[in-house]
Amino acid sequence: MPNTLAYVVLFGWPIVVLALFRLLPAAQAFGWSMLAGYLLLPTQAGLDLPGVPVVDKDGVPVLSAGLMLLLGVGAARTGRRAREMAGPAPRHWLANALLVLLLASPLLTVLTNADPVIVGSFVIPGLRIYDAGSIVGALAISVLPFLLAQRLFASPESHVALLKMLALALLCYSLPILFEVRMSPQLNNMLYGFFPHEFLQHIRAGGFRPVVFLHHGLWLAILVAMSVLAALALWRQRLAEGARAGQWLLAAIYLLVILVLCKSLGAVLIVLAFLPAILLLGVRGQLILAALVAGSVLLYPMLRATQVVPVDRVVALARSISGDRAASFEFRVANEEALMERAALRPLAGWGTWGRPLIHDPESGQSTSVTDGAWIISIGSFGWLGYIASFGLLTLPILLLARDGRKLGLSPATAGLALMMAANLLDLLSNATLTPVTWLIGGALLGRHAHVPRAEGDAARSAPPPRRSWGLVTDLAASRDRPAPGGGAGRRARNL
Incomplete structure (x- = not known):
């Protein structure tokens, strides 16, 4: 159970957010409120009241930041330059439709799951209209970073800033990581x-998993993996600008x-798979690869159901590689196949919450299934409607940028994101590593697709688009051909 300090830190976080906005x-x-809150706040502490969504470490930072934006806190300090970085960023019509589907489909889930789930003497009650409000509220809080990031991180400059936040946050976080690698994962217990x-599960290879x-x-490993890609994207961005970039390459290493x-192992393999591309x-090549991955993830349940995935x-x-890893993977695959069979019984709107999508032992009533992947959790709980809505929102920004990247003049920073x-x-x-950081990055990408730079005068609007990055060779050539760091171009690059 979380101690008193855990609740003090969690519900005192709005004060930190207020200070950041000041x-x-x-x-x-907004970016630091989300990142620092995700990295520092306790996981199991929260406010769970009947009929409303749980307010925990995923909700407190974004709700606090949303309130600051609504009240205009710190607006006078934002400045014209920062305001120009954030455009109106109207959402794509398909994103609007998916958002409506995401928030409306739980009502159908509730209506089709009024019956109890009975396993021997074990009974899970049916859902009531009363439960729809809590489910919809939780989904609304989860996508709020996506909606706010569309406006605040819509410009090319803001994408560079977001990459820096992600890389710097994990560089600082590496210190407690190293502590737990040596001393075992004790910080959460010591503090909260x-x-x-x-x-x-955190004893691995004769050591400890932090x-x-x-x-x-x-969850920590995939975030570190993303920070490696962030540092490399900043390296490519600085090379394309003709500025010194060695510090970001060292940070990535x-x-x-x-x-x-x-x-x-999974996070390491993901980074190694993306390293040659970045x-x-x-x-253009990076966006095409990202789009192929996004499309494959979106279609993954159908590919699994048709035995296309080997x-x-x-x-x-x-x-x-490892017998233990193979056994773990086989166990996971067997669970997913059993859960897919159960989800197929209510394919449209799913089984709802409270453990209804799980498989239970007929004698004890205890769950015999393990839900690991976010995709099987989504399909089991909210059916294909919920899956298409949530994973559609997550993959749509990448697909749109890959389609329209040529006319948008995208930078290496956006490709890195x-x-x-x-x-x-x-x-x-x-x-199930679907976190506020995931929604934050997705919103920033969708905002970039809709971003129209604010310019003063026709001359600014008719300015040529930024130089494309065709690959590492051209970026290195550009870094040699640009003016020296003491010149105007160098000063502008350092100011990003």
């Missing part, structure tokens, strides 16, 4: 009085070492 421009204040998961203040070590120490390809080959590959989002999407197939 000191920083709105976009930076509880351990968020099973300790045995957790710090997140839900699980796997350091974060890669931290990722290896996190002892998560190192060698231009913006599960047996993946098991054989895992067995060649797209690859980070694709990495997180890929991890959602095996883990």
Whole structure:
């Protein structure tokens, strides 16, 4: 159970958010509110009242930041330049439709799950209209970072700023990570009085898998993996600008070492899969790769149902690496197949919440299934309607940018964010690592698709688009051809 300090920190976080909005421009204040809150707040503390969604570490930062934006706190300090970074960012019509579907489909889920689930003497009650408000409220809070980021992180400059926030946050977070690698994951217990998961799952390869203040070590590992890609994207961005970029390459190497120490094979493999693209390809190539991954993730349940995904080959590959990893993967696959069969009984709107989508032992009533991947959780709870709505919103920004990237003049920073989002999407197939950071990046990408720079005068509007990044070779050539750092171009690059 969380101690008193956990609740004091959680419900005192709005004071921190207020201070950030007083000191920083709105976009930076929002970004740091979300990132710091996700990294530092306790996981199991929260306010759970009947009929309303739980207010916890995922909700407090975004609700606090939304309130600051609504009240205009710190607006006078934002400045004209920062306001120009954030445009109106109207949402795409398909994004609007998916958002409506996401918030409306739980009503159908509730209406079709009024019957109880009876397993022997074990009974899970049916859902009531009363429950729809809590479910819709929780979904609305989860997508609020997506909606706010569309406005605050819509411009090319804001994408560079967001990458810097993500990389710097994990560089600082590497210190407690290193502590837990050496001393075992104890910080959450030492500070907040509880351990968020099973300790045995965090003993790996004769050492420990760090957790710090997140839900699980796997959640931490994928975030570190995304920070590696963020640092490399900043390196490519600085090369394209003709500025010095070595510090970001060193940061990426350091974060890669931290990722290896996190002892998560899946996150390491994801980074290794994306490294050649972010190192060698231009913006267009990176976006195409991200779109292929996003499309595959969106279609994954259908590919699994039709046996297109070569599960047996993946098991054989895992067995060649580690017998324990292969056994873990086989167990996960067996659970997913059983849960898919149960989800197929109510395919449109799912089984709802309270453990209704799970498989239970007929004698004890205890759940015999393990839900790992976010995709199977979504389909089991809210059916295909809920899955298409949530994963459609997550994948749509990447697909739109890959389609319209040529006319938008996208930068390496935006391509890097797209690859980070694709990495997180890929991890959602095996883990439920759908976090506020995921929605934040997705909103920033969709906002960039709709962003129209504010310019004063026709001359500014007719200015040529930014130079495209065709690949690492052209970026290196550009860094040699640009003026020296003492010149105007160097000063502008350093100011980003």
